[in-house]
Amino acid sequence: MGSSGKKKSRVGDWGIKLRKIERVLVTGGAGFIGANFLHYLLKKNFSGRVVNLDALTYAAEIKNLSFIESKLDYRFVHGSIVDKSLLEKLFEEEKFDTIVHFAAESHVDNSILGPGIFIETNVQGTFQLLETSKNFWKKNHMTEVLFHHISTDEVYGSLGKHGYFTEKTPYDPSSPYSASKAASDHLVKAYHKTYQLPVTISNCSNNYGQFQNAEKLIPLIIKNAFLGKKLPVYGQGVNIRDWLYVEDHCSAIWEILLNSKVGECYNVGGNNEWKNIDVVNLICKLLPEYTDKTKEYYESLIEFVTDRPGHDLRYAIDATKIKEELGWLPKETFETGIKKTIEFYVNRLKENK
Numbered sequence: 001m002g003s004s005g006k007k008k009s010r011v012g013d014w015g016i017k018l019r020k021i022e023r024v025l026v027t028g029g030a031g032f033i034g035a036n037f038l039h040y041l042l043k044k045n046f047s048g049r050v051v052n053l054d055a056l057t058y059a060a061e062i063k064n065l066s067f068i069e070s071k072l073d074y075r076f077v078h079g080s081i082v083d084k085s086l087l088e089k090l091f092e093e094e095k096f097d098t099i100v101h102f103a104a105e106s107h108v109d110n111s112i113l114g115p116g117i118f119i120e121t122n123v124q125g126t127f128q129l130l131e132t133s134k135n136f137w138k139k140n141h142m143t144e145v146l147f148h149h150i151s152t153d154e155v156y157g158s159l160g161k162h163g164y165f166t167e168k169t170p171y172d173p174s175s176p177y178s179a180s181k182a183a184s185d186h187l188v189k190a191y192h193k194t195y196q197l198p199v200t201i202s203n204c205s206n207n208y209g210q211f212q213n214a215e216k217l218i219p220l221i222i223k224n225a226f227l228g229k230k231l232p233v234y235g236q237g238v239n240i241r242d243w244l245y246v247e248d249h250c251s252a253i254w255e256i257l258l259n260s261k262v263g264e265c266y267n268v269g270g271n272n273e274w275k276n277i278d279v280v281n282l283i284c285k286l287l288p289e290y291t292d293k294t295k296e297y298y299e300s301l302i303e304f305v306t307d308r309p310g311h312d313l314r315y316a317i318d319a320t321k322i323k324e325e326l327g328w329l330p331k332e333t334f335e336t337g338i339k340k341t342i343e344f345y346v347n348r349l350k351e352n353k
C-alpha cells in the first residue's frame with residue numbers, strides 16, 4: 001500500500017476521519033530499525049515523500065541506505081532532533097503529515113557508563129519533536145496527521161518466570177536507558193492528553209536482523225565467532241528476551257500508521273522467548289553452514305562475564321491488542337529469522353575481509 005493508504009474512520013478533536021500518509025519524517029533512519037523501516041517502505045511501493053533526519057552517531061550506517069534515494073521520493077538530512085531551529089526549518093520546507101520517531105540512544109551498557117546523552121537525545125529530543133509537530137500542525141490547521149513514537153518493552157522493568165507485559169503494565173525502568181525511554185513515552189502521552197496531539201506509541205521486544213550495530217548481542221556473537229574472538233555472555237546467560245525480527249516490527253509500525261486509533265499504545269512482540277545462552281548456542285550450531293569451522297569450535301569461544309548492573313531477568317510481550325485490533329502477527333519464527341540474520345552478517349564480514 002502506498003501513499004493512498006487510509007486509516008479507519010475516526011473523529012477526534014483534530015477532526016480526523018480518513019487519513020493519507022503523504023509526507024513522512026523518519027527520525028533515526030540510518031540506525032538499525034529506522035533503516036529497515038525505509039527498506040520496508042520501498043518494499044511496500046510507498047509513493048509519498050520521505051525525509052530521513054539522522055545525527056549519524058556511531059550506531060548509524062548511511063551505507064545501509066545506499067540505493068534508497070533512487071527508489072523513493074527521498075531526502076536525507078544530517079542533524080539532531082534536539083536542534084529546534086533545524087526541526088522548524090524542516091517542517092516549514094516539507095510540511096510533514098506523519099512522524100515516525102526512531103531516533104534514540106539505545107544501548108543499555110552505554111547508558112550505565114554515561115547517561116547524559118540518553119537524557120539529551122531520548123527526552124529532550126522527543127520534547128523538541130513534539131513541540132515542533134504541535135506548533136506547526138496547529139498553525140497550519142493540519143488535521144490528518146500522526147506522531148508515532150517507537151519505544152521499548154524495557155520501560156516495564158523485569159518479569160519473573162511467568163506473566164507478560166501488556167499495555168497496562170506499570171512502568172518500572174531499571175537502567176538510565178529504559179528510564180529515558182519511559183520519560184519520552186510519558187511526554188508523548190501527555191501531549192496527546194494536554195494538547196490533543198494525534199499520537200500512537202509502540203513498545204517492542206528485542207529486535208534482531210540486518211543492519212544492527214555490532215554492540216548488540218546477536219551481531220556481536222556472530223562477528224566475534226567469525227573472527228575467532230571470545231563470545232561474552234553476561235552472568236550465566238539465563239536472562240530471557242522475546243526476540244522480534246526487525247521486518248516484522250516494521251510491518252507492525254506500518255499497520256499502526258495506517259489503521260490504529262489515535263492515542264493508543266501497542267505492544268509488539270515476536271512470541272520468541274529465548275535465554276541468552278540458548279541464543280548463543282543456536283548461533284554456534286548454525287554458523288558452520290556458512291563457514292569452515294565446527295559447532296564445537298564456536299562453543300569453545302563462549303565466555304561468561306560479570307553481569308551488568310540492574311540486568312532485567314526476563315522480558316515477554318503480550319501482543320494480543322495489536323493482533324485483535326489491527327490483525328498483525330509476526331511472520332518469522334526465531335529459527336527462520338536467525339538464519340537470515342546470520343547469513344547477512346557472515347556475507348558482510350566476508351566482503352570486508
